[in-house]
Amino acid sequence: MNRSLVFILLSATALAGCATTQTPDAAPIADTPASTPAAPAAKPAYGTFGFDTAGMDRAVQPGDSFYNYASGTWTKTTPIPADKSNYGAFNILSDLSESRTRGILDEQAKDPSSKIGIAYATYLDRAAIDAKGMAPIQPMMTRIKGATKKSYSALIGELSRDGVGAPIAGGVGQDDKNPNAYVFGIYQSGLGLPDRDYYLSKDAKLAAAKTAYQSHIAKMFTLAGEPNAAARAKAIVDFETEIARVSWTRIDSRDATKTYNKMTVAQLQKLAPGFDFAAMFNAGGAQGVTDVVVAQPTAIAAISKLVAAAPIGVLRDQLIFKALGNFADVLPKPLDDERFAFYGTTLGGTPQQEERWKRAVQFTSGSLDDEVSKLYVAKYFPPETKAAADTLVKNIISAMDTRIDQLEWMAPETKVKAHAKLAAFVPKIGYPDRWKDYSGLQIVAGDAFGNNVRANRFQHDYQTSKLGKPVERWEWGMTPMTVNAYANFGMVEIVFPAAILQPPFFDPAADPAVNYGGIGAVIGHELSHHFDDQGAKYDASGTLSDWWTPADVKNFNALTGKVVAQYDAYEPLPGMHVKGALTLGENMADLAGLTVAYDAYRKSLNGAEAPVIDGFTGDQRFYLGWAQVWRRSYREATLRQRLLTDPHSPSEQRTSIVRNMDPWYGAFQPKPGEKLYLAPADRLKVW
Template sequence: MRFALLATTMLAGSALLASCATKEAPVPVTPAAVVEAPAPAPEPAKPAPQLGAFGFDEAGMDKGVSPGDSFYNYANGTWAKNTPIPSDRSNYGMFTVLADLSQKRTQGILEEVKANPNSKIGVAYSTYLDTGTIESKGLAPIQPWLNQVKGLKSKAGYAALLAQADRNGVSIPFGSYVGQDDKNPEVYALNLSQSGLGMPDRDYYLSADAKQVANRAAYEKHLTNVLTLAGEPNAAARAKAILAYETEIARVHWTRVDSRDATKTYNKMTLAELTKKAPGFDFGGYFTGIGAKVDYVLVSQPSAVTGIAKLIRSTPIAVLKDQLLVRSLDRFSAVLPDAFDKENFSFYGTTLSGTPEQQARWKRATDWTAGALEDEVSKIYVAKYYPPETKAVMDEMIKNIIAAMGRRIDALEWMSPETKVKAHAKLAAFTPKIGYPDRWRDYSDLNIVSGDALGNVIRANNWAHEENVNHLGKPLQRWEWGMTPMEVNAYANFGMVEIVFPAAILQPPFFDPNADPAVNYGGIGAVIGHELSHHFDDQGAKYDASGTLTDWWTPADVAAFKARTDALVAQYDLYEPLPGMHVKGALTLGENVGDLAGLTVAYDAYRHSLGGKAAPVIGGYSGDQRFYLGWAQVWRRNFREPAMRQRILTDPHSPSEYRAAVVRNLDPWYAAFAPEAGQKLFLQPDQRVRIW
């Protein structure tokens, strides 16, 4: 916080009382003026919190609901009932409110420069906005690339074609990126993973659920429509062949549960070993094409990569080309004629996510520009909207929460002394990043051309590809961030042993310098604890103090930890957000551990911050009650049904209601809200999951 230095001038004066020296009766003397010191200036009133009287929006509560039946609805029920989802959103909540604010602020930055021909971000933004020029050009800008795809004569050139597609930002049957080598984190390595699906997950292709059967039919129609819009003959038959090919890819894909296992997904192979294990695709030609000169590659899902290579070998080249045509037209639909844009949104926006209306063009132009030239936009954003004093407060909270985690490690009865020593070493190695990077990328070699929207997108994608691949062989760039300051989010990076909090999340309801500390600790404090504890979740705990993927726990520690996480999986498996659809406890385990541990650690840090004093009662709520209400408030979120369905199938985060419900495992929550046996959230003490 910024404190004003108030200088008060004290006027020191003495009254001179003059007495007459004669023997005559004294004449009373009344001073002409008495100079008195002015009263001290009153302390300036502390600014009010943005939300409610103490940082929590009480009007959004539904006090007709018992906290023991649904803590989410008790804290948020009226908000949920009275808050419509905007027509251009698949869901809406506190994250979205702040995302909208960031988007509007970013638009303001871009509007100021959009007419400046010397501003790269201004030209990028104004060109993306210019739908008239995009429409007038038709498919001419993308036609050379489409002709290149259609002109492929044999599979001998397929790997090189995919490499160019990859550079352009088009999805291909394999995913690749350069990142840290998990077992040698000071070195960058090329990672290879499964890909090749046009729908969000293998279940969309393989499930017998009626909703997924309907989605498959809609997807086939979408493929047909895209090919038809591109003037391709026999579109329906070709679409059916693409769907059949992708269905076979889905059959060899690993599940999302297996794909999040850091141990299973670390498979180091030389090019010769990869080629032997996955014949049917020219990986050497592909790696050369993407500019990756490597001695080895890290393969995330070996059997899937093998299966996809085999399918490429057996699938007619015409089908492979058609899939790439549709992927390209979908990928660039926003900068192609309006018919392609509408078709893409109709399927991916409305059918799969339930969103009735596409976002206004200015919103998409803002998001694209901020993504393509993120640091150029970010440095202006933080100068305008990130108060530097926020970092000081965050630094203090992070120190308190790390200290609380240390105390909890010391108190663990299930962890061995030797593992505790290593856990403390890891805790001491953390690097918190707050607000924004201390270095910015240089975009001087990215060519942005007025009037060439498609070209700008492709060149930006190529630039990002080169920037990533060029990490190979270079020292670790610890200054880099994986999010922009405008993003309302936070993350944990296992290899870097860091926790990162972009500027945009450091606002109400997560953090308000004028809010009650209990609410801040329940909001941003629990977010800090969440990201910190990710490094000790079921996957993060596999990385040591140097960020190396290694076994540093004793077998007994691992068994004790797994018994606790298995109980958490079972708890979340019982939640049923939609009829017949349950939360996947194994898929969401890492995030659920993060919520449970993060809230636990933040609570301890909050209590410690009181210095042994009792928290005041504010608005009739105790400090502990305000802490947990602060946690529940940040998860306010309404979903459309298709979006919720997609989230359950694909998202490692549990739906918001169940993130709030993690409190049922915490003893202080029971003391604060007195839920009773028999209520939906009530757990007997021996049923409560306690990990950290």
């Protein structure tokens, strides 16, 4: 199922940004052997050796805050753009990627036969959208308002094709215990706020967000011409509060074992009798489903009871609100503005919505992803870059292979299986080796709302059509234009889109130490996800199984418990700590990824010491390369939301993972009493 995809960041939407730090719209990256220790001849994008030394704050001791030592001046002098909730290295590259894609789409818009050009130009035409008013969504509203208790479940299935969510959600994904087959999954859903804590916590700021959410619903109803908006909004929030009360926490929902509950549709219906699942499946295009995987059984049963007990008016109104929100960007501007005012400003702290062209790029790239991707990689990702990245990936995998043999806590027989799993890895670099066919997607000039709905249906039907077919192992979960990376446990793969293989992550003109600390650690991060507290549950075939000895599990859990405790102690906002159990997988991946990247870097030196460059040793440059990719500032509201919902720790805490690594102590000489200093016995050692 999709839960086996583990990303280095939360989502692509968290990355979109407008660069204020100078980053060249560089020519395609040239081929430079990634493992060569000699200083490069070409000028790197950042500084003299690939690191922005001007962004450092050398008044800060590395042992007090390695983040501020490496990036303190950058943080103080680089404002968050008005249309961003956070800003850093990922955003800078995402901005570059969007700008390049815009150039491609602007050209395509000149061609009246170009499907992506039509989709892009139609989305851009705000005047035409406003002129149509609410007319485009009225048929959907009529369908929703005509729902009865008996027809509600089928309506949920229909609306899932359109892209409208409901209290119970479903979708097709790889079967965790049969990775050569697809299966239909059922998940808890139905919350309009980011997390159950927003509904249930007594924290004053979360309570204020809940109050603002109710006002937002009422405003959306009023703007859509709906009567009795305030009372209807309150009823929706009351209903969602009850859903929140029975929903699983994010910590429980990330457990691959707990969330794999396979049963027949008949068993599901018995578990949750208040909902007609067969009607939902049939109306949603998944006819003939016999077996399902239920992610949160107790929540699904409880939500089903809530649905059965709720007045049909409340159920309808929740769907109306979700429809208005999901399509606000292709409805009259006041609706679009109001949705951003709540989700962007109130919840995210972002003052200003992105320019329409950026959103048009995102819509087109998401709706016709492979059609846009083909043009992007042809222009911006040459084979030489792919080859250089392939070399670096092989070096990191080799270092991980060696490290497995050094583990004291893993049994010899388990190490044999771990080596076999590593040998089975499929690295995917840059872009897919084949593309999806979009000839069946109808795009109509001047019909922005219809294009959005038809694109949602096309993607939904594409997924449901996989049932009963062989697994599409060539398929990617991200576009090449995405500045991100991921691990897919069921596919036994690590995936690196073209857009992340650029400075500051990867610059063939930079010193190799910086590359190993940057993209090398990212590669190690994704690789090690397959051996983190959840990824380790999947064997060499990608099957969710028990392939470790009981002693291995006991030893491993003792180590991961220390990781949880270290991160629980961090307090990025007053009274709000990092959730060590929620962020465990990502923190372990940072720890292991940086460790194996360092091993690979040292191996690349062939026993020699790297030259000192601008006063920095090779080891210092390696760790500075790591710190540079995690430069990021957050608006307070966004940071609060992420501490509740994001499985990744904030950037300063991610940078601080270095405090657990003995070579960092040798490189920067932190002293006892400094904030990051740990005695050797207290440093986390897992992989």
